[in-house]
Amino acid sequence: MYSAKSCLLLLGFLLFYVIYLLFGALVFSSIEGPVEERVRNDILTMQREFLNQTGINATALQDFLVKVFSANKYGVSVLQNSSVSSNWDLASSMFFANTLVTTVGYGHSTPLSDTGKAFSILYAVIGVPFTMLVLTASVQRLMYPLVYAPVALFQRSGLGPRPASTVHFALLLFVLALCFYVAPAFVFSTIEGSWSYLDAVYFCFMSLSTVGLGDFVPGEQPGQKHRSLYKVLVMGEYWARLLA
Amino acid sequence: MARFQEAAGKVSWTGLLVLAHFSYLLVGATIFQILEREAEINNRHHFQLEKLNFLANYTCLDGPALERFVQVILDAWERGVNPSGNSTNPSNWDFSSSFFFAGTVVTTIGYGNLSPSTVTGQVFCVFYALCGIPLNLVFLNQLGKCLTIHLGRLERGLLSLVPHKQSVEVLAVGLFVASGSLLFLVIPPLLFSYVEGWSYGEGFYYTFITLSTIGFGDYVVGTDPDKHYITVYRSLAGVWIIFALAWLALVLSMGSKLMESAMVLTRPGLRKQQAELEDGSSSGKLEEELGQRPAQSNI
Numbered sequence: 410m411y412s413a414k415s416c417l418l419l420l421g422f423l424l425f426y427v428i429y430l431l432f433g434a435l436v437f438s439s440i441e442g443p444v445e446e447r448v449r450n451d452i453l454t455m456q457r458e459f460l461n462q463t464g465i466n467a468t469a470l471q472d473f474l475v476k477v478f479s480a481n482k483y484g485v486s487v488l489q490n491s492s493v494s495s496n497w498d499l500a501s502s503m504f505f506a507n508t509l510v511t512t513v514g515y516g517h518s519t520p521l522s523d524t525g526k527a528f529s530i531l532y533a534v535i536g537v538p539f540t541m542l543v544l545t546a547s548v549q550r551l552m553y554p555l556v557y558a559p560v561a562l563f564q565r566s567g568l569g570p571r572p573a574s575t576v577h578f579a580l581l582l583f584v585l586a587l588c589f590y591v592a593p594a595f596v597f598s599t600i601e602g603s604w605s606y607l608d609a610v611y612f613c614f615m616s617l618s619t620v621g622l623g624d625f626v627p628g629e630q631p632g633q634k635h636r637s638l639y640k641v642l643v644m645g646e647y648w649a650r651l652l653a
Numbered sequence: 654m655a656r657f658q659e660a661a662g663k664v665s666w667t668g669l670l671v672l673a674h675f676s677y678l679l680v681g682a683t684i685f686q687i688l689e690r691e692a693e694i695n696n697r698h699h700f701q702l703e704k705l706n707f708l709a710n711y712t713c714l715d716g717p718a719l720e721r722f723v724q725v726i727l728d729a730w731e732r733g734v735n736p737s738g739n740s741t742n743p744s745n746w747d748f749s750s751s752f753f754f755a756g757t758v759v760t761t762i763g764y765g766n767l768s769p770s771t772v773t774g775q776v777f778c779v780f781y782a783l784c785g786i787p788l789n790l791v792f793l794n795q796l797g798k799c800l801t802i803h804l805g806r807l808e809r810g811l812l813s814l815v816p817h818k819q820s821v822e823v824l825a826v827g828l829f830v831a832s833g834s835l836l837f838l839v840i841p842p843l844l845f846s847y848v849e850g851w852s853y854g855e856g857f858y859y860t861f862i863t864l865s866t867i868g869f870g871d872y873v874v875g876t877d878p879d880k881h882y883i884t885v886y887r888s889l890a891g892v893w894i895i896f897a898l899a900w901l902a903l904v905l906s907m908g909s910k911l912m913e914s915a916m917v918l919t920r921p922g923l924r925k926q927q928a929e930l931e932d933g934s935s936s937g938k939l940e941e942e943l944g945q946r947p948a949q950s951n952i
Contacts, residue, residue, distance in 0.1 A: 419799050422792045429788060433755030433781050434748055440774045442746040445734060448770075452729045459722050463714045473707050477723055478730060480700040497689045503682035510678070514867030516765045520685070521692040526858045528688060532681050533865055538908045543674045545913075550667040611775045618782055620758055623765035623870060 510536035513621035555581070590614070597627060753875070753887045759785035760898060762863055764870035796899040804829055830904060837864070837897035845874060848886070864897050 460467055508515050509529060520526045563573035594609035612625040708714060745767055757764050769775050808825040815821055842856030859872040875887045
């Protein structure tokens with residue numbers, strides 16, 4: 410009986426899930442489709458102009474572009490000279506390791522070598538459960554000062570247990586939203602030149618939910634000052650947010 | 654004094670874990686650096702040579718002009734617009750691709766080879782994920798429950814053959830993990846490498862990165878513009894992802910529970926401390942005493 414009800418519930422969820430995905434598909438394609446169309450036309454026109462101006466052979470250009478894409482795909486910045494900072498200095502590698510174990514996976518830099526890929530798999534197999542363990546343990550540790558103590562305080566000041574929890578929850582949510590979305594987004598939008606405030610909020614949300622699309626990654630702008638320190642701080646801040 | 658010792662015990666346990674995690678990241682970072690730095694430098698040099706060769710063939714073209722052009726192309730490419738190929742390329746935001754994208758957002762895989770470029774798209778994406786991720790978790794949870802029920806049935810069936818409970822449990826879990834691995838981890842990479850033209854290692858790497866929801870996006874199925882895919886290809890890949898995610902979530906939670914119970918076993922005082930923490934401040938003095946003594950003996 411239990412299994413039949415459970416499976417029925419599952420089917421219900423499945424249906425709702427598929428409908429939700431279809432809905433998303435519809436909205437995304439209607440929002441992004443026309444914009445993409447426009448960008449593609451612009452690019453093609455620009456490419457044609459470029460070919461006309463410089464008289465380059467079209468196929469030669471295509472080959473070259475393919476090489477650009479494959480080099481760029483692995484996060485190798487192709488436009489600057491080799492004096493630019495590496496994607497694999499210690500701070501960036503640590504940032505990468507962090508995106509791996511938290512499963513955010515921006516993809517702005519990915520392992521190039523086969524050994525690197527194999528090691529990533531091994532590292533993640535151990536690292537992901539380990540991360541979950543650390544987070545659970547930290548949350549349990551923080552429960553007392555963040556939840557039980559304030560609720561007890563509210564109760565002592567005369568509120569009943571239920572209202573005390575509700576007030577505390579609302580307050581906590583507000584403080585958390587402020588500290589972990591509003592403030593960091595502001596900081597990010599100031600440091601990252603080309604990000605608007607909305608971009609920064611979008612980034613905060615995408616990385617916190619571990620979706621990590623990677624269209625915005627902090628510290629990747631050319632000429633970013635104090636890149637290493639910045640990346641380490643970003644990681645620390647990310648951890649703080651995950652705990653919340 | 655008792656409370657302080659308790660608190661000290663709790664802090665050092667969590668603090669130790671955090672420290673261990675940080676050093677894990679550090680060790681990983683150094684290893685990645687060793688492995689990848691070389692390859693990155695080689696890749697860069699190789700490309701610089703290519704660029705110089707290309708420029709050398711066309712003396713009327715100067716470096717900065719080419720770089721400006723390439724930058725524009727790259728920006729467009731990062732948004733998913735691939736200019737190589739003809740203009741009859743299928744759109745990246747046609748219905749089935751958008752469906753796949755919605756799926757990657759909701760499962761938090763987030764490849765990133767495609768991402769909303771308009772402000773409206775980004776705002777919608779945030780709200781969509783806000784509702785969709787919990788929905789996904791609930792759905793996977795329910796799927797996991799159904800799988801567990803079937804596992805229970807399997808266990809009962811095995812129990813009738815081998816009446817020893819412990820070994821049956823181990824056997825059932827082993828079978829579950831093995832069959833799941835075969836179905837979700839071993840066979841799909843074969844299929845993908847065949848269809849996409851990847852090596853088996855790359856296929857397996859893709860499978861792992863996708864199913865762990867890391868989702869780098871350096872490999873994504875169904876995105877090669879030169880290949881022709883059957884229309885249901887990506888939908889089938891989506892179905893595989895969902896089932897494999899549910900299976901993997903079960904396996905990973907089993908694994909982390911194992912780690913946790915292993916750590917609790919090595920510090921018997923911890924279990925009492927944890928129970929206390931869960932009871933909250935209303936726990937009695939007696940439990941405090943009980944919790945304190947093993948902690949003292951461990952120090």
